[in-house]
Amino acid sequence: MPTYSFPKISIIVPCYNVEQYLERCMLSLVNQTLKEIEIILVDDGSPDNCPALCNAWAQKDSRIKVIHKINGGLGYARNSGLDIAQGEYIAFVDSDDYVDTDMYELLYNATEQEKYDGVFCGLKQETAQQSYNLIRDYDTSIVFTTQQMSRLALSFLHQTELNTKTRLFMSVWHGIYKRELIEKLHLRFYSEREVLSEDLPFQIEFFKNAQSTKFIPDYLYTYCLNACSLTHNFKLSKFNAAINLRKLLYNIIPNHTDSSYFIDIEFYGRIRYLLADLISADNISFKEKQRFIKELCKKNEWNKLDISQGYQEYTWKYMKQYELLKANRATCLIWFILFDKYINKRIFKKLFKK
Incomplete structure (x- = not known):
């Protein structure tokens, strides 16, 4: 050649x-x-x-x-x-x-x-x-x-x-x-x-x-989607990396009237996925998951988010985790994620099969 x-x-x-x-x-x-x-x-x-x-x-x-x-x-x-x-x-x-x-x-x-x-x-x-x-x-x-x-x-x-x-x-x-x-x-x-x-x-x-x-x-x-990428191991550092991404986007995003909403709703979406992955992780004990989510809820980030428009665009279930984060209700947040990820999906699958 x-x-x-x-x-x-x-x-x-x-x-x-x-x-x-x-x-x-x-x-x-x-x-x-x-x-x-x-x-x-x-x-x-x-x-x-x-x-x-x-x-x-x-x-x-x-x-x-x-x-x-x-x-x-x-x-x-x-x-x-x-x-x-x-x-x-x-x-x-x-x-x-x-x-x-x-x-x-x-x-x-x-x-x-x-x-x-x-x-x-x-x-x-x-x-x-x-x-x-x-x-x-x-x-x-x-x-x-x-x-x-x-x-x-x-x-x-x-x-x-x-x-x-x-x-x-x-x-x-x-x-x-x-x-x-x-x-x-x-x-x-x-x-x-x-x-x-x-x-x-x-x-x-x-x-x-x-x-x-x-x-x-x-x-x-x-x-x-290969088997190596479908792992249930999770790194807690991803949450800080998500926060760093939000800060970086605020520095590089073109300035429009809806820029902050776009950045913050994207950030919140990432946090939702990370929380679901954390709950599913095999390499972290449930006690450690509880401790980490409690600390996460205490962060100031949730009161700073400009995502009120999300209530017109997304379902109540999508926005509920934001409300629980903002209210520092870690235990309720954990059970909400568990219900949505496991119980609610099984009920839906049964109804769909019928």
Whole structure:
């Protein structure tokens, strides 16, 4: 396979503990119909056989570069790839996922000779073998211009007049980004260990500074739910990372009348999911869960949230946890989550079967 001095797309693939999935991912990349690509494999200190597999792939295909680094997490692994990327556009792929073999040709052609700063597609979420949820932001091709960019950036947090469905899909791996703009902005990823969601700040910074972007409806990326990711272990530090994300968003979000509501309702939604994950965690005792939730309820954050509009948009059940947090009613909050997560869902399933 010949090398290209100026690849059209640099594809950055962080690798950590995914040896059973790496070949599937790589076959989908090396067989792209767009040949002028470089593939940057970032071994993030993987404890399995990934380092050797990455080296073996580099020996097979001269378009592949390998970085070996000390483990630092997904965000920092992507940054290592960005530091050496040479492509006109940048793409990101998670190594336990795979893509259609014509994905990058379709995305690159859709830039219309680099007219757009970014082009984004739909994706398939593989929930079981040969079973998929289809996700896309728009049902037809659509272009957004400079005047719409700051509003479009907000659309990653909450539905706006620019969305045809819910908020935009925030993960970075369903599109390509002009490298020139990334470097102009000195744009890099935060550590997901410090800021919950390494993708969201990147998307918002990119979009609010872009001149134009395009969405195409094709489902080209396949996101896989693998057994390793479906763990019931939980890290309590995620709550602080969520608080850090909220603070960061207040610094980078374009200023609109509804900006604070969008940030705060997004933050509250994350807290709800984290609480449900905490209750389900196998690595934390119930006593420790109680203690932690009591301390969480005492935080000042809940009185600061601007989410009163949520009562018009969401169900009473969705907003109830906010009321319990704000009222410092930890025990009631725990039992409410338990009822909703286990008892209420079982009742619903029984009724649905009938």
